[in-house]
Amino acid sequence: MSATSGPHWERAERFLADTDRSRFHDGALWEIRRRRDQRARGLPEWEALRALGAQIKAHTLSRLPEYLVEFEANAKKHGATVHFAADAAEHNRIVLGLLRSRGVERVVKSKSMLTEECGLNPWLERHGIEVTDTDLGELIVQLRDEPPSHIVLPAIHLRKKDVADTFTRRLGAPPLGDAEALTGFAREHLREKFLAAQAGITGVNFAIAQTGGIVVCTNEGNADLGTALPSLHIACMGLEKLIPRGADLGVFLRLLARSATGQAITVYSSHYHGPRPGGELHIVIVDNGRSAIRAEPEHRRALACIRCGACMNTCPVFRRSGGHSYSTHVPGPIGSILAPLRQLDKHGSLPHACSLCGSCTAVCPVGIDLHEQLLLIRRRQVDGARPVPGGVRHSGSRQRRWLAAIASWVLSSAARTARLGAIARWFGRRWPGLLRVGPMSRWSATRELPPMPRQSFQQQHAARRVLRAGQAERERRDERGQVPS
Amino acid sequence: MSSRDELLARLAAQRLEPVPLPSLEGDWTRHADPRERFRVALGEAAGRVVTVGIGASLADVVAGLEVMRSAVICSLTPMCLGTREPPLEPHSFRDVDVVIVAAQFGVAENGAVWIDGSGVPVRAALFLTQHLVVLLPQGEVVDNMHQAYERIGASLGASPFGCFMSGPSKTADIEQELVVGAHGARSLTLVEY
Numbered sequence: 001m002s003a004t005s006g007p008h009w010e011r012a013e014r015f016l017a018d019t020d021r022s023r024f025h026d027g028a029l030w031e032i033r034r035r036r037d038q039r040a041r042g043l044p045e046w047e048a049l050r051a052l053g054a055q056i057k058a059h060t061l062s063r064l065p066e067y068l069v070e071f072e073a074n075a076k077k078h079g080a081t082v083h084f085a086a087d088a089a090e091h092n093r094i095v096l097g098l099l100r101s102r103g104v105e106r107v108v109k110s111k112s113m114l115t116e117e118c119g120l121n122p123w124l125e126r127h128g129i130e131v132t133d134t135d136l137g138e139l140i141v142q143l144r145d146e147p148p149s150h151i152v153l154p155a156i157h158l159r160k161k162d163v164a165d166t167f168t169r170r171l172g173a174p175p176l177g178d179a180e181a182l183t184g185f186a187r188e189h190l191r192e193k194f195l196a197a198q199a200g201i202t203g204v205n206f207a208i209a210q211t212g213g214i215v216v217c218t219n220e221g222n223a224d225l226g227t228a229l230p231s232l233h234i235a236c237m238g239l240e241k242l243i244p245r246g247a248d249l250g251v252f253l254r255l256l257a258r259s260a261t262g263q264a265i266t267v268y269s270s271h272y273h274g275p276r277p278g279g280e281l282h283i284v285i286v287d288n289g290r291s292a293i294r295a296e297p298e299h300r301r302a303l304a305c306i307r308c309g310a311c312m313n314t315c316p317v318f319r320r321s322g323g324h325s326y327s328t329h330v331p332g333p334i335g336s337i338l339a340p341l342r343q344l345d346k347h348g349s350l351p352h353a354c355s356l357c358g359s360c361t362a363v364c365p366v367g368i369d370l371h372e373q374l375l376l377i378r379r380r381q382v383d384g385a386r387p388v389p390g391g392v393r394h395s396g397s398r399q400r401r402w403l404a405a406i407a408s409w410v411l412s413s414a415a416r417t418a419r420l421g422a423i424a425r426w427f428g429r430r431w432p433g434l435l436r437v438g439p440m441s442r443w444s445a446t447r448e449l450p451p452m453p454r455q456s457f458q459q460q461h462a463a464r465r466v467l468r469a470g471q472a473e474r475e476r477r478d479e480r481g482q483v484p485s
Numbered sequence: 486m487s488s489r490d491e492l493l494a495r496l497a498a499q500r501l502e503p504v505p506l507p508s509l510e511g512d513w514t515r516h517a518d519p520r521e522r523f524r525v526a527l528g529e530a531a532g533r534v535v536t537v538g539i540g541a542s543l544a545d546v547v548a549g550l551e552v553m554r555s556a557v558i559c560s561l562t563p564m565c566l567g568t569r570e571p572p573l574e575p576h577s578f579r580d581v582d583v584v585i586v587a588a589q590f591g592v593a594e595n596g597a598v599w600i601d602g603s604g605v606p607v608r609a610a611l612f613l614t615q616h617l618v619v620l621l622p623q624g625e626v627v628d629n630m631h632q633a634y635e636r637i638g639a640s641l642g643a644s645p646f647g648c649f650m651s652g653p654s655k656t657a658d659i660e661q662e663l664v665v666g667a668h669g670a671r672s673l674t675l676v677e678y
Contacts, residue, residue: 024660028660028661031661032661043514044514045511045512045513045514048511048512052507052509052511055504055505055507056506056507058504059504059505059506059507061501061504062501062502062503062504063503064496065493065496065497068492068493068496069493074642078642078645084487084488084489084492085488086488086491086492090488134668135658136656136658136659136667137656137658140658140659153657153658153661154658155658155659156661158659159660160659160660163659178662179659179660179662179664180662180664182659183656183658183659183664183666183667184666186667187666187667187668190668191579191668194613194668195576195579208641211641211642212642213641213642219654219655219656219667220654220655220656220667220668220669221612221654221667221668221669221670222667222668224608224611224612224648224669225609225612225613225668225669228575228607228608228609228611228612228613229575229576229609229613239492244506245509246634246637246641246642247509247631247634247635248509249630249634250509250629250630250631250633250634250635251509251630251631253630253649254594254629254630261657263530263595263651264526264529264530264594264595264596264651265592265595265596265597265630265649265651266651267530267650267651267652267653267654267655267669268648268649268650268654268669269597269648269649270646270647270648271641271642271646271647271648272645272646273641273642273643273644273645273646273647274645275645276608276645276646277645287488287492291492291495291496291499294496294499294501295499300501
């Protein structure tokens, strides 16, 4: 059922066809947004924290090569091995190489958007390695051969019945009715996977340059089990996960869970400095287009993202259209910036899945100017400019450029505007359904035009002015008549 | 050139405006009664708090906990007794019902406790057990996460593992319904002594 192709509006239509599901989705995410607001208001220093978070990230980015070297050196001191990957393919080769050389056949993985980005699961499976996603939501979507639809709540697009059916079909579970029983079943299933695993792969929430440590945050404890049982731990991170100091975590851990789910902190915030005794820790640092975004002054701030998902929960388009409507592993406002910056031709519809309401910018814990960046990408699509060096021109921009050129010719003259208005009103009165056919039908399919008036606003205004002038004249006369002379 | 050197060279060639590293000093919220705030926050995170009263002994209070009626109990601290020596092999914790562990301090703003890995020889103990009992000296509560990291200070990284833990394992991945006991401990009882 997951949409695998097509522009955002086309995929959204498929999600919206199931009214109950889309209403549940909208309501559930809005509830999380409400809880986030409650938490944020409970902290008088919330805005100060956001500003601090933004500045720490901006500083780290400005000195990124230095911090990468510092992190690498300190991580090595603790006995970790640090690998660098230029792109997804190299990342996948490194991970596979580590697993193969140690004879690993079964891997447990905790949530990592980076490995989704790199397509690690299908790559490992193609090479005969069993990968089990251990975050409950990720397990559910993995069993359904779907990608996660949200970076924090991977199965938010599904209902209980979908999960029960999936567990029955794929794991032979008895029919289970409630969330507690379903979770209990998954717990038992996954415990066996954890105990049998020969390696654990995790993402990284924060990597500390000063100490060479990494921090992984979960509520379920799946990353902890995945790293506590098998002796090989592979941690995969984008190079933007770096922070300078251990004490910076005080800022980011206060922001992360409050923004993500409205919790004061995640249940487990685990700090790893080197492998556990007798084990191995490998940290794979991935570029995959990030350094190109760093070179773009207008988009650099997008690399501050801590992947809390707050922009998705608040986005009116995301809440209604669902994560699978986005052609990318990170959906919602932040994904609609990151994906087109990499591949504009494939993800060109995403910046348009936005009403520019600015709610994402208002909630972002690290102050990313999300809606302004989305607008900027749109503007560049129309101009035909390349958003990032090496990016691809947007193929569908010709129609928009023509529309903009015609509009600017008409609107630059009052006479032309008045003339076109008269024509549009005439057509609109005679054929009100006109916009529902032809090239504008996509826009008007779910919108009704208001009834067209006979007169333009200017004409109506002029008529009213004449009317009012007459009225004022009468009032003046009445007043004079009343005042005793 | 390796991917590492290529990446570092590419980044170094990009000229970015310097941005100063901000100070973390701030007027961060403090609590009139941090211990009470901690108890409330841990309660919100589905943890239970038990206080050892004046004249009572920690060992007696722990022994009286309901979870202690389980069969297999491992204590990672000399302050309490278990029924089995903690195993040295991580997988052997699979049939352990209760693990008793000492925490260094609590955080009032979120109900988390800091557990330094130096007191946990096998970290699977904390996650594979069915129930956790966490011991915390009374008064060892800081107001917020800034103070928490100040307190950890240079010891961050001294042991390979350290964890802020706030209540038992949870998930809401199925229709946003909160379920306690996802993969890790099904319950967390904090005993203040």
